[in-house]
Amino acid sequence: MIKLIGILIVGAGFALRFNPLLVVMAAGIATGLVAGMSFNEIMELFGTYFVQNRNVTLLVILMLPVVGLLERYGLRERAETLIRRVRSATAGRVLLFYTAVRQVSIALGINIGGHAAMVRPLVTPMAEGAARARHGELPDQTSQAVRANAAAAENVGNFFGEDTIFAVGAIYLIKGVLDTSGHKVSVWALSLWGIPTALVAFGAMWWRVRVLDRRIERETAAPPAEGER
């Protein structure tokens, strides 16, 4: 039971809004100590695993120069201009379309999205642009809601397309775990049973973007409060 101290520290630390890096380090050190490791051994493990997991940060870092460059030259503004010409576009429809593209492409094993590569430079300007074309300037809270939902559209598309049709990534982890415990399963069976959830996820996203579109309508229809700008 004492080994769960790390989880407790993480939960409490995040809830109390301490610096997350500090929380994670404290959780790691505490867990290591109760498992009988020395401080140096814990540092060694942190160092080993941190370097081993550089690929987690790699893509975000590599996207920054090109995204920054294109933003400097007006990529976001251009994306907004284009979407304004599509009369049927709403913020919600833009996001739903992106989720669908993401689900289908990742199901085929192709990773085309990402918060840095697609969502910030293209998806959010298009969604906000579509909303502005219909309703004029957006209040700050509305624009924040559009952006948060854009991040959600990326995550939902990414997670719930992955385990269907073409076996990629997670499927092999699942197969590995089941195989080593003596249960032979085919990757095709695993893929097949991912499809219903993929459809449910798309449906849930469809519901949320409708809620978002109605929210945008409501928040832009109300006249701005006195003295506020």
Next chain:
Amino acid sequence: MKLLTLDLFYIIAGTFLLLAAGRIALDRTHPQRWGSAVFWGLLALTFLAGKALPPTLSGYFLLALVVLAATKQVGEKPEAGSPLTERVASAARLKNRLFVPALLIPATAILGTLALSRLHVGDLWLIDSASITVTSVCLGAAVAVVAGLRVTGAPVTTPVAEGSRLLQTIGWAIILPQFLAALGGIFAKAGVGAVVADVVAQALPTQYPFVAVLAYCVGMALFTICMGNAFAAFPVITLGIGLPFIVGLHAGNPAIMAAIGMLCGYCGTLLTPMAANFNVVPAMLLELRDKNAVIKAQVPIALTILAANIALMYFCVYRF
């Protein structure tokens, strides 16, 4: 022999981080000049030297990064970014040509995944096929920078300057995902997972088939919330709850159980700040004031999908 490997891109990323650190160190007006420069410089070293560094030294580097971030020595310069009028004028001038570099990223990723991975002359391969999807996207980023410089006619220093601005917008949160992955490693080494599975198994009446499904699905989601990673939760919860109760005790179908179980884990991923690369880094990147805004937007989605998964598993796993 492989020409394009992840190691090559680690060096490129490390070089960019080092240049960003250098720019900050030379900037006398930067409010957190030295703290920020040291932070990005040390991170650059872990990317450049990587496995050549003694792990204990990397660990102490990491400790230094944490201290710098926790004592608020890492920050960004408030000015940030070019004026809107300039960007609008540039957008009107360059028009759709601006999209070419941006779309080259996915185009290269597709081409790399499907075709370039097969290119080789004898034993000399173009791309390391072991990490094909990630390497292809990295290649896409590199191709896009070159195309971006051509399209905009910008000097080569601009991508570094603008990239460094974005890097500082995200700030120390950029290493949180990688750091959490390291914590996952330590949890696994210390045997945390086995303890969690034991506790759940003892506390619940798993002799009822529905309770077994519920415990497994919710267990996947909850443990993912704690670990921040469904892949870390999957072996623990599947070996601790799923296989002994759903498959062992109630003769359920392991393929259905495992496929849907992993997706329950993803519902947990949508709900936790521990999954920083999906939920926290984007909040910084999209400049959201509420760092939990992405998670809040995802709560209804995650709960809907989780409920559907539980129903789906209960109706299918004992039947097929």
